[in-house]
Amino acid sequence: MQPQRVVSEASSPTSASADGRLEEAASGSPGSLEKGVGLLEVLPEEDVLGYLKRVSGGFELRLYQQILGAANAFKEGDASIGVAAADAQSRANARTLLARTRLADLHAHPPLEDRLHAFMLEAIDADAQALTADWTLGRLKDFLLSASEEEVKSVCAGLGSDAIACAVKLMSDEELTALGSKVFHPLPGSNLGARGYLGARIQPNSPTDHPDDIRWQVFNGWSFAVGDVVLGTNPVSSAPTSVAAVEAALHDILVTFGLEEVMPHCVLAHIDVQARVEELQPGTTGIWFQSIAGTDAANRTFDLTLEKMLEYAARRTGRFGLYFETGQGADATNGQHGGCDMVLLESRKYGFARALKRRVALAQMGAGLKGEPWVHVNDVAGFIGPEVFRTREQLVRCCLEDIVMGKLHGLMIGLDICSTLHMDVTLDDLGWCQDRIAPASPGYLMALPTRNDPMLSYLTTAFQDHVRLRERLGYRVDDRMWAFFQQLGVIDAQGRPTEHFGDPRWVYAQYRRRKGDTRAEAELLAEAERGMAEVSARSVALALGHGEHAWEMAPGLAREVRGHYEDAKTGIWTELSPRFIETIPQAVRLRTQAVDRRDYILHPVSGERLDAESVSRVEALRLRREARWDAQIVISDGLDPRSLMDEGHLGPFLEALTRELEAHNYRVAPEHLVVSCGRVRAGYQVGELLFGDEADTLPRALIHVVGERPGSGHHSFSVYLTAPSGRGWMGSPRPVDHDVTCVIAGISDTSVRPQGAALEAVRILGELCRG
Numbered sequence: 001m002q003p004q005r006v007v008s009e010a011s012s013p014t015s016a017s018a019d020g021r022l023e024e025a026a027s028g029s030p031g032s033l034e035k036g037v038g039l040l041e042v043l044p045e046e047d048v049l050g051y052l053k054r055v056s057g058g059f060e061l062r063l064y065q066q067i068l069g070a071a072n073a074f075k076e077g078d079a080s081i082g083v084a085a086a087d088a089q090s091r092a093n094a095r096t097l098l099a100r101t102r103l104a105d106l107h108a109h110p111p112l113e114d115r116l117h118a119f120m121l122e123a124i125d126a127d128a129q130a131l132t133a134d135w136t137l138g139r140l141k142d143f144l145l146s147a148s149e150e151e152v153k154s155v156c157a158g159l160g161s162d163a164i165a166c167a168v169k170l171m172s173d174e175e176l177t178a179l180g181s182k183v184f185h186p187l188p189g190s191n192l193g194a195r196g197y198l199g200a201r202i203q204p205n206s207p208t209d210h211p212d213d214i215r216w217q218v219f220n221g222w223s224f225a226v227g228d229v230v231l232g233t234n235p236v237s238s239a240p241t242s243v244a245a246v247e248a249a250l251h252d253i254l255v256t257f258g259l260e261e262v263m264p265h266c267v268l269a270h271i272d273v274q275a276r277v278e279e280l281q282p283g284t285t286g287i288w289f290q291s292i293a294g295t296d297a298a299n300r301t302f303d304l305t306l307e308k309m310l311e312y313a314a315r316r317t318g319r320f321g322l323y324f325e326t327g328q329g330a331d332a333t334n335g336q337h338g339g340c341d342m343v344l345l346e347s348r349k350y351g352f353a354r355a356l357k358r359r360v361a362l363a364q365m366g367a368g369l370k371g372e373p374w375v376h377v378n379d380v381a382g383f384i385g386p387e388v389f390r391t392r393e394q395l396v397r398c399c400l401e402d403i404v405m406g407k408l409h410g411l412m413i414g415l416d417i418c419s420t421l422h423m424d425v426t427l428d429d430l431g432w433c434q435d436r437i438a439p440a441s442p443g444y445l446m447a448l449p450t451r452n453d454p455m456l457s458y459l460t461t462a463f464q465d466h467v468r469l470r471e472r473l474g475y476r477v478d479d480r481m482w483a484f485f486q487q488l489g490v491i492d493a494q495g496r497p498t499e500h501f502g503d504p505r506w507v508y509a510q511y512r513r514r515k516g517d518t519r520a521e522a523e524l525l526a527e528a529e530r531g532m533a534e535v536s537a538r539s540v541a542l543a544l545g546h547g548e549h550a551w552e553m554a555p556g557l558a559r560e561v562r563g564h565y566e567d568a569k570t571g572i573w574t575e576l577s578p579r580f581i582e583t584i585p586q587a588v589r590l591r592t593q594a595v596d597r598r599d600y601i602l603h604p605v606s607g608e609r610l611d612a613e614s615v616s617r618v619e620a621l622r623l624r625r626e627a628r629w630d631a632q633i634v635i636s637d638g639l640d641p642r643s644l645m646d647e648g649h650l651g652p653f654l655e656a657l658t659r660e661l662e663a664h665n666y667r668v669a670p671e672h673l674v675v676s677c678g679r680v681r682a683g684y685q686v687g688e689l690l691f692g693d694e695a696d697t698l699p700r701a702l703i704h705v706v707g708e709r710p711g712s713g714h715h716s717f718s719v720y721l722t723a724p725s726g727r728g729w730m731g732s733p734r735p736v737d738h739d740v741t742c743v744i745a746g747i748s749d750t751s752v753r754p755q756g757a758a759l760e761a762v763r764i765l766g767e768l769c770r771g
Contacts, residue, residue, distance in 0.1 A: 036086035047100035069341030070094035077388040099138030120351035128158025161351030176400035180440030188372035193412035198475035199444030202227035205455035207751035211249040219507040228481035287320040294345030298336035313359035317367040329388030350409040414444035457711030468551035571640035571710035590614035594677035608681035629669035636678025638707030648749040656758035696726025699769035716748040723768040
């Protein structure tokens with residue numbers, strides 16, 4: 001295992017009434033509440049700037065940001081940062097003001113100026129921009145809905161990300177669907193993202209990065225004639241050697257079937273790691289991935305800079321370029337929103353991607369090739385949790401907004417129509433959402449054996465959902481892959497399922513044949529049975545066969561998935577038992593500012609700071625210690641306290657961890673700080689209180705054990721490792737946050753074993769302490 005950088009954690013949403021009207025918006029610290037954005041009566045012909053002048057006497061940036069945010073459909077994430085409308089009338093007033101505002105005025109008053117904003121401007125066509133400068137946003141909206149596809153594309157080349165976001169705010173769900181189904185940007189030399197096509201990224205995640213788990217999920221997807229955009233695995237470990245092994249497994253499948261020029265593979269580690277793997281093993285990586293944010297500050301939490309991305313874009317001169325992932329709310333949950341709403345920030349991410357796509361094209365031309373960049377975006381809507389939005393209706397709205405914004409930026413955009421298990425979106429709701437989003441023509445969707453990801457513990461799109469949507473809407477798979485699926489024998493010449501449809505054992509047998517294996521078919525299928533059983537034993541589901549219809553899951557698997565879902569719902573609301581806490585050596589009990597478990601789940605920022613009594617306890621502990629210790633273990637319940645309480649989990653981890661730390665000469669504090677309703681950032685506060693010292697230049701290690709989000713069935717926990725100096729804990733040169741923290745995830749007795757994770761944690765701490 002190797003450290004992963006922490007890329008996202010939760011912030012605070014707010015409560016809303018049943019009709020979606022904001023009641024209270026959390027602003028700043030927990031308990032500090034303000035009403036949503038209320039807009040006074042709008043005068044005839046008044047636009048945003050006119051309103052600002054009348055109300056404030058001139059341009060006021062904060063009010064400007066609030067007006068733009070108030071025009072959004074309600075989402076908890078906007079309310080959490082104080083930019084959601086206070087009521088339906090205020091929302092209507094904000095939209096009226098926006099509709100009357102000229103594009104030139106919007107361009108002259110960016111709601112957030114940073115280096116990313118300046119970079120995005122270079123991808124805007126100046127001539128096209130001049131054509132629409134005098135248009136109002138209302139006129140732009142009407143044009144986008146009534147014009148032809150080519151006319152829309154010619155205008156969009158001159159639109160900035162702020163203008164695109166504001167135009168989307170004015171549209172209904174039906175209008176967004178109509179516009180999304182009109183504009184297409186297929187990837188070069190393919191039908192991916194073209195009209196009438198719905199692609200799939202197979203997401204073969206494994207709780208242990210086991211190559212066989214990954215291979216079998218690819219075979220499984222192809223048995224349903226699903227998987228034509230990218231084979232993309234989210235790694236547990238970001239160690240270059242581990243990432244290289246997964247890259248090699250994916251690459252081998254494509255090479256064996258002769259598909260390496262048809263579709264790429266990708267391990268979704270940080271782009272630095274992918275670049276390092278390519279240096280170590282040239283030609284083994286496919287398309288390069290990176291999560292991106294909408295502000296410079298938010299990108300820094302991803303350990304990302306503009307210079308770094310420009311350097312990597314310049315190196316992408318082959319067939320496959322860059323693959324980005326985004327999601328509404330990521331900037332806000334990392335506290336780096338700059339005062340802007342989620343739609344606006346999401347649009348800026350697409351502006352970032354558009355500008356980088358242009359740089360990849362320039363790099364290709366500089367290498368003597370055509371400037372045809374294979375660049376696409378996956379919008380991971382709903383992954384963060386209920387602090388961003390809670391309901392299925394909001395999930396649909398978010399996806400429709402993002403499809404249109406991506407397409408208006410000239411991008412091929414896919415979706416992860418997903419939800420966490422603590423949102424108010426059920427397994428059945430996901431199908432409802434898919435049916436309302438797919439007509440807007442996203443380029444592709446995720447594809448897993450079931451709707452439940454075995455490693456990331458969230459709900460998304462199953463292989464058979466693709467089969468259902470293709471049947472219902474007439475969507476096709478990329479022609480080259482469709483021909484491959486016919487050749488593979490899972491569909492016939494007319495595209496109908498054969499007897500091998502939904503049978504990954506058959507695909508495995510063809511894989512072995514391509515490897516030159518001449519054994520009898522019965523022997524290959526028996527070997528496949530054994531392989532599938534081993535994958536299943538690692539709690540990775542495979543979809544074998546189907547129900548009455550080809551798009552229905554086999555009954556037994558459907559029951560298993562629903563069982564994981566119900567188990568997760570139980571885990572979220574479980575609390576650490578007093579009896580269990582008594583088993584932790586020298587436990588010191590602490591609490592965050594969360595009022596109760598519900599407050600903690602729905603308002604994550606409440607779990608990021610200790611309450612006053614707990615702060616006093618930690619301060620007293622520091623005084624007693626007199627700086628004798630340089631390592632502190634913190635244990636927080638997180639989203640599934642059972643992950644700590646299950647037998648064979650926390651106890652063996654702590655024993656091995658303490659033994660290994662002492663063997664490496666760490667001075668480990670004897671007390672274990674146990675935080676109820678605790679999140680990762682609560683650990684940073686503990687570190688600051690215990691270790692913060694401007695005069696201390698030595699590393700001080702915090703080992704924070706946190707219960708993970710449930711849903712995989714493993715009941716796993718993570719350990720977050722942070723080791724700045726005492727001066728660093730004081731916030732010098734900047735506050736301790738996720739960008740200086742590494743994490744080992746998926747620790748349980750059935751996935752990443754506790755003893756091994758403890759050894760790896762100490763190794764990582766050594767790297768962090770050496771700087």
